[in-house]
Amino acid sequence: GIAGLYRVHLAKTTWQVSAGKELKWALSDQSAGSAEIFPTMKSDIILEHKTAQRRIIIDTKFNSILTKGWYREQSLRNGYIYQLYTYLRTQENKTDPLSLNAAGLLLHPAVGYMLNEYVVTQGHKIHFATVDMTVDAKAIKKQLLAIAHDCAGVAVDD
Template identity: 50%
Template sequence: MTCPPSEVGHIGRIPVRNLWLLMLYASELFRQIDEDKIFVEENPDDIPDLVAEILIRQVERRLKRNLTFGYRTREAECSRVRGRIIHLATERRRLLDKGRVACRFEELTVDTPRNRYVRAALERLSAIVHRPGLARQCRSLAASLQLMGVTGEKPDRSKVSVERFGRHDVHDRPMVVAAHLAFDLALPTETFGSKLLCVPDREIHWIRRLYEKGVAGFYDVVLSRLGWHVTAGKTLSWPIESKTSGMARILPSMRTDIILDHPAQGRRIVIDTKFNEILASGWYRAETLRSGFLYQIYAYLRSQEDTDGQLAQHASGLLLHPSVDEMIDEAVVIQGHEIRFATVDLGGTAQEIRKQLLGMCG
């Protein structure tokens, strides 16, 4: 059963379709899709269908060239020695009297964690795509993989993520990237049935990370073509002049979410994404900016003034929050650095989200 676009709900106040859009931006797949597929930004409801098309195409290509095999460890009673003898089992079962021996050996198999992961992704996508034909293709390919011997349980994502790609299996990479995104897309719909889902702490943490990675991925793809250099998750060094022996152990590190550099224009924007309300209750006023975030972005800017020439000396900062009830876009210049406080409406249309994100560096 596929999910009609009109029935896809919300997590908190955010439409699931906009979470799908952030997932696409955060994914390596966004950097790989054809230019003519970028239209999917205008209709995020089609993102599961796009991912299904890409995964189907990649799996079909692998089937034409044969799936990548791998080794797995097996234990069996053999009529001749294979690999290493399991002496205890051989003696306990008196296998030598029967002309057999217990062995532990490696064998080639198509039932690898990677192939099982892809088969499970096809099965998962078949439940969330909107076009019945795509759902049938996903189920058919999953069944084909099972008939070929890919029968094991879906492995943990972490087990697949740590695998390295060599020259012999580099063509598996696009397939695995699409499978990762397929499971991401399915996350918000796993509790499908309630139109408005609550947001427990674990989901808040997940959405916060998605928000950060989605904004970084969007800027990386869109701004890189316009002369910007995009860096995500960079650790900054404190300009330490001296320190006591135990300070290194307890001094907090500085890690930025996103840095946008445009060398030709001499511009640097240090962005910190915050997944909470931009304003809080103050001691002497009804609303105020969160002081801790202001101190944080101020430290990022001032501490790096002597590191990168003009880019660092005139860098600006941006604290980017999702909007709650109202849009805010205010700025202040402190000791030569502009610090901007802005919101992006994750409840808006995809075109509005894109326009707002681009406007932050205009």
């Protein structure tokens, strides 16, 4: 999978890759029975670039990144944005500096096109990117590595 590709091809001296990590809610209180029914959060992939001091929470999806919008021809899927935003905001902790400006990435497959956009909200840069599945494996690897480096704000060879 994608986490495995990142583990193999990102420099271990500067990158750390985690997959399937449970993210904790910042709960200040809860009722006796809520622990049994309250959902858990699990990230698909978390990348950390040691030199740039950047954390990227990646959520991978297997459908189109764009959908028909209410008032426009195409729109990003708002439920996915809310999910990633929740991941970013609930992990903020003053004792974990990387959490305070962590980036998010919604990563989708695409056929015959590339999308790489972002927004910044409340100190978190959220990227929306696709990988063109019509190209060969070497080109897909190059796309995935470029996206990771772009999200970390570093050159591809870092």
